[in-house]
Amino acid sequence: MTGLMEVEVTCPDEDSARQIARATLGARLVACANILTGVESLFHWQGQIDSESETLLRLKAPAANFDTICTIIAAHHPYELPAITALPLAAIGPGVADWVATECQDAKT
Secondary structure, X not given: OOOEEEEEXXXXXXXXXXXXXXXXXXXXXXXXXXEEEEEXXXXXXXXXXXXXXXXXXXXXXXXXXXXHHHHHHHHHOOOOOOOEEEEEOOOOOOOHHHHHHHHHOOOOO
C-alpha cells in the first residue's frame, strides 16, 4: 500500500465539481483533481430508483486527509447526501507518490 487514496464524489454539474476541486487543492489536501463529465448514475433514493446525469470528481490524496476532504466536500456540495467514497491506491507509477506527498505536505487541516 502507498498510503494514498483516490476519493470520488458525484456532482450535479461541472461547476460544483470544479468548486470542490479548487477548495481541496487550495487547502493542499489533494494533489490532483479529475473532472469526468457525462456520468449516468442510477440509485435508490427515498424509496424509489432514480437516475441523474452527473459529473464525477476524483481526487488523489494522502489517506490521512480523508476526513478533512469529506468536510470540505460537504461544505461545498449542493446534495443533501454527497456520495463520497475512497479507495486505497495499492500501486502508483514511479515518482507519483512522492509528487502527491510533496503537494500535500503543507495541508491546512
